[in-house]
Amino acid sequence: MAKKLMKGCEAIGEAAIKAGCKLFFGYPITPQNEIPEYMAHRLPQVGGTFVQAESEVAASNMIYGAAGSGERVFTSSSSPGISLMQEGISYIAGSELPVVIVNIMRAGPGLGGILPSQSDYFQATKGGGHGDYRLLVLAPWSVQEAADLVQDAFDLADYYRNPVMVLGDGLIGQMMEPVEFRAERTPCKPLSPKAWAATGCNGDRPTNIINSLFLDPEVLERHNQKLKAKYDLMVRDEVRCAAYGTDRPYEVLIVAYGTVARVCSTALDDLREDGVGAALFRPITLFPFPYAELRAAAETARAVLVVELSTGQMIEDVRLALEGSRPIHFLGRQGGMLISPEAVAERVNAICAGLRAEVRHG
Amino acid sequence: MQNDLIIAGFGGQGVLLIGKMLAYAGMADGKEVSWLPSYGPEMRGGTCNCTVVIADRPVGSPVVERPWVAMVMNLPSLEKYEEMVKPGGLLLVNTSLINREVRRTDVRVVKVPANEIANRLGNPRAANMVALGAYLGATRAVSLAAVEGLVRETFAGKAKVIDSNLAALQEGYALGEREAADGKVVPQEVGA
Amino acid sequence: MVETVVFARPQALAPVPTHYCPGCTHGVIHRLVAEVLDELGLAQRTVGIAPVGCSVLAYNYFSTDFHEAAHGRAPAVATGVKRARPDLIVFAYQGDGDLASIGMAEIVHCANRGEKITVVFVNNAIYGMTGGQMAPTTLPGQVATTCPLGRDVSLAGYPIRVAELLATLRTPAFVARAAVHTPLHAVTAKEMLRRAFRYQAEGTCFSLVEVLSTCPTNWGMPPVEATEWVEKNMVPYYPLGVFKTPEGVDRAPRPAPAEEG
Numbered sequence A: 001m002a003k004k005l006m007k008g009c010e011a012i013g014e015a016a017i018k019a020g021c022k023l024f025f026g027y028p029i030t031p032q033n034e035i036p037e038y039m040a041h042r043l044p045q046v047g048g049t050f051v052q053a054e055s056e057v058a059a060s061n062m063i064y065g066a067a068g069s070g071e072r073v074f075t076s077s078s079s080p081g082i083s084l085m086q087e088g089i090s091y092i093a094g095s096e097l098p099v100v101i102v103n104i105m106r107a108g109p110g111l112g113g114i115l116p117s118q119s120d121y122f123q124a125t126k127g128g129g130h131g132d133y134r135l136l137v138l139a140p141w142s143v144q145e146a147a148d149l150v151q152d153a154f155d156l157a158d159y160y161r162n163p164v165m166v167l168g169d170g171l172i173g174q175m176m177e178p179v180e181f182r183a184e185r186t187p188c189k190p191l192s193p194k195a196w197a198a199t200g201c202n203g204d205r206p207t208n209i210i211n212s213l214f215l216d217p218e219v220l221e222r223h224n225q226k227l228k229a230k231y232d233l234m235v236r237d238e239v240r241c242a243a244y245g246t247d248r249p250y251e252v253l254i255v256a257y258g259t260v261a262r263v264c265s266t267a268l269d270d271l272r273e274d275g276v277g278a279a280l281f282r283p284i285t286l287f288p289f290p291y292a293e294l295r296a297a298a299e300t301a302r303a304v305l306v307v308e309l310s311t312g313q314m315i316e317d318v319r320l321a322l323e324g325s326r327p328i329h330f331l332g333r334q335g336g337m338l339i340s341p342e343a344v345a346e347r348v349n350a351i352c353a354g355l356r357a358e359v360r361h362g
Numbered sequence B: 001m002q003n004d005l006i007i008a009g010f011g012g013q014g015v016l017l018i019g020k021m022l023a024y025a026g027m028a029d030g031k032e033v034s035w036l037p038s039y040g041p042e043m044r045g046g047t048c049n050c051t052v053v054i055a056d057r058p059v060g061s062p063v064v065e066r067p068w069v070a071m072v073m074n075l076p077s078l079e080k081y082e083e084m085v086k087p088g089g090l091l092l093v094n095t096s097l098i099n100r101e102v103r104r105t106d107v108r109v110v111k112v113p114a115n116e117i118a119n120r121l122g123n124p125r126a127a128n129m130v131a132l133g134a135y136l137g138a139t140r141a142v143s144l145a146a147v148e149g150l151v152r153e154t155f156a157g158k159a160k161v162i163d164s165n166l167a168a169l170q171e172g173y174a175l176g177e178r179e180a181a182d183g184k185v186v187p188q189e190v191g192a
Numbered sequence C: 001m002v003e004t005v006v007f008a009r010p011q012a013l014a015p016v017p018t019h020y021c022p023g024c025t026h027g028v029i030h031r032l033v034a035e036v037l038d039e040l041g042l043a044q045r046t047v048g049i050a051p052v053g054c055s056v057l058a059y060n061y062f063s064t065d066f067h068e069a070a071h072g073r074a075p076a077v078a079t080g081v082k083r084a085r086p087d088l089i090v091f092a093y094q095g096d097g098d099l100a101s102i103g104m105a106e107i108v109h110c111a112n113r114g115e116k117i118t119v120v121f122v123n124n125a126i127y128g129m130t131g132g133q134m135a136p137t138t139l140p141g142q143v144a145t146t147c148p149l150g151r152d153v154s155l156a157g158y159p160i161r162v163a164e165l166l167a168t169l170r171t172p173a174f175v176a177r178a179a180v181h182t183p184l185h186a187v188t189a190k191e192m193l194r195r196a197f198r199y200q201a202e203g204t205c206f207s208l209v210e211v212l213s214t215c216p217t218n219w220g221m222p223p224v225e226a227t228e229w230v231e232k233n234m235v236p237y238y239p240l241g242v243f244k245t246p247e248g249v250d251r252a253p254r255p256a257p258a259e260e261g
C-alpha cells in the first residue's frame, strides 16, 4: 500500500481497524480526541461499533465486557482518563482478558496540562491499578511505529490474554508523518481460538466465567503465580529495543524512549559531526524492560544519560539495569515543555568534559 | 542535515494548512517529512504554529528549537521566533502585518507583503499561499508543481478559489526567486 | 451633575477578561451568578467549585475562593466543603459533559442526600472544551465530532433532561431550568439563581439551575444564529421553568413536544 500522510491519532485508529478490531469504547480527552473521532467515523464503514462511554471508568468496563466476549477491542485516552480506567484494567488483568489501551500522555499530576509528557511511566509499567499485575507496554517513536505497534499489540494481547498498553506522548498523537499499512499482515504471535470466551453455552462444554474473584487464598495465590509465569514469559520473549551509533566507540550512552528518543537521535547526529562519541539506546517495550540489552550497550560507555519528559521515572529501571556500574546522569523537562536536540547535545558535551576532567585528576 | 521550518501566525491565517501542504509535497517528491502543530490553550484566538521537517533520510527530531527557516505571519510570531532562527538561516517576514525591521543581522531576510499581494489578487485569504510561494521560490525546498497540484486538490470544485490561490502562490514564488537571485538567499540543499 | 452608575462589574466578578469565544454565554451566566451573590450579600463567604470544561478557569473569573475539581466530581467536592464548613455558601458550576456524563453519579447522589449547595448547570448540548464531541444533552440529529452523521437516538439514546430527572428524587430540592439567549430570559434566569442561593442560605435544600447556553464555536455558526438556535432547537426539547421546590412541585414538568409522539 502507498504511503499516506497521517496524524498519529488517526494512524493509531486505522491500525486498530487493520488489526481486525471492530469495537471502540472511549471518552473524549485532549490530546487524543482524534482517535475516538476517527473511530466514530471509520468503524461504521467497516461494520464496527463505536460507543462514546459516559466516562473512562465505564469505558474500561465496556472493554472488559467486549473482550470477555472474545472480540478484539480497543480504547484510548490520555493521562487523567487512564487513571480512571485503572479499575477496569486491574479487573481485565485479573480476568486475563486481551485488550489494547492507548495512552497519549499529557502532563500531570491532577488536571495538569494538555501538552506532551512521559510522566505516566510508573503507572504504565509498575501496575497502575491495585493488585499484582503487569501490562505489556509498547512505546513508539514515530507515527509509523505507532501504527505497527498497535497492530502487534492486538496479537500480543490475544496471545498472552493480557492488557497491552501503547504508550505515546502528545507529540505522537498530534504530529503527521507518512505511514504505510501492509496489505497482508501476518500476526506477530500464533493465535488460537478464544475457547475461554463467554459466548453462550448449550451444555457441550463447562460454562465459561470471566472473573477475577478468588475467595480461597490458596486458589488466588495459584492464580497470582500463573499470572507471574505469564509475565516471566513476556520478559523472556517480548523484549524489544533499538540502539543507534553503537557500531562506533562512544563515551556516553543516551537512554530515551518515544519521541524523546527521536530528539536524541538528532542530537546524536550533531554530536557525531562534532566528533563526540555518543550512542543512543531506545527501549521499545517498557515492560518487559530491556535490562540485559541495556547493560550490554552500556558496557563500553563511561557514562549514561537518561532523557525523559518527567522528573525521572524510567531512570529507575536504568539504575536497576546498570546496578551502579556507571554514573547515570539525567536530563528532563516537565509540564509539557519539550527537550531540544541542542539541550541533549549540550548535556552530553558537559558530561564528556567532566569525564575528561576526571581522567586528568585520576 | 535536514530542511526544517517553523510557520507561525494567528489562528485562521492558514499556517497549519500551508505546513501540511509542504509536508504532502515533500512526500510526493520522495522525501521524508514530519509536520508537528502547536496544540493547546493558546490555539483559541491566539497564535498558532507548526514545524515542518523535510529530509532525505528518516526525520530525527520533529521538535525543532533552532529552525533554519521561520516564516512569521504576524508580529507576535516575529517576536517569538526571530531569536531562534539558526545563524545563516532565513526569516520570511509578512510585512503586511509586521511593521518593524528584523533586528538580527546574521540571518537572511525575505520580506513578503503577503496580505497586500493577496488582496490585490482578489483573495484576501490567500496571504498564506503568497508566503508559501515565497518560501519555495527562495529555497526550492519542494517543487512548485507539487504544491500547485495540492492547491487544486485542496480546493477541488472551487475554480475561482483555485485560480486565486495559484496566482498567489506563483506571485510569491517569483518574489522569493528574485530575492534568492539577488544573492540574499542561498537555496538550501536538502540533506546536505 | 449627579452621576448614577447604571452598569458596573459585580463585586463577585474578578476584574479580568475571560477566554470565552465571541457569542458564548458562559460569561453571561458568570455575571448573573456574581450579581446574585452581591445582591444577597453572600460573596465573602462563598466558595465555588469549578468543573473541567470550558469554564475550568471560572476560578479566575470570580472574586470568591474556589476549588478546581476533577472532571464531573464537583458535587462531591462541594459535599466535602459544605460538610466541613456548613456556614459557607458553596456552589458548583458544571457543564453538561461534566455533570450529565462523567459526573452523573455524583450529581444524583448529591441531590439525593439533599446537600445544601447550589449547582449552576450549563447545558450547551456539546463538549465545548475538547472540540465539539457529543454530549448527553446533544439533540437528536445534531452533528458532533463523535456522531458525524448526527446523534442517532437508537445508538446514543435521547438527550438527558437533567432538571426533570433530578426533580423525580423524593428529597426536597429546588430545581429549575432557564436560558440567557435574550435579555428577558436572562432576567428570569437571574431570578431562578436568586431563589437557588436563597434556599441554600436559609439552609433549606439542595438547589440546581440548569441554564441553556450557546457554543457558537462548536455548533459551527455565528453568535446571532447560535442564540436563534437555542430558541428554535433547545427550548422546545428543554422546557423552561421550575420543576421542583422544597414546598412541593410547582407544576408538573411539561412533556416535551415532538419526538415523544
Ligand SMILES: Cc1ncc(C[n+]2csc(CCOP(=O)(O)OP(=O)(O)O)c2C)c(N)n1
Binding pocket: A027, A028, A029, A030, A056, A080, A081, A084, C052, C053, C054, C055, C071, C094, C095, C096, C097, C098, C099, C122, C124, C126, C127, C128, C129, C130, C135
Ligand atoms: C477524566 C477526564 N476525562 C476527560 C477529560 C477531558 N475533558 C475536558 S473538558 C471535557 C468536556 C467538557 O464538556 P462540558 O462539560 O459540556 O463543558 P463545556 O466545555 O461544554 O462548557 C472533557 C471530556 C478530562 N479532563 N478528564
Ligand code: SF4
Binding pocket: C019, C020, C021, C023, C024, C025, C026, C054, C124, C128, C129, C214, C215, C216, C217, C218
Ligand atoms: S468552545 Fe463553546 S462553550 Fe467553549 S468558550 Fe467557546 S463557545 Fe463557549
Ligand SMILES: [Mg+2]
Binding pocket: C053, C095, C096, C097, C122, C123, C124, C125, C126, C127, C128, C135
Ligand atoms: Mg457542554
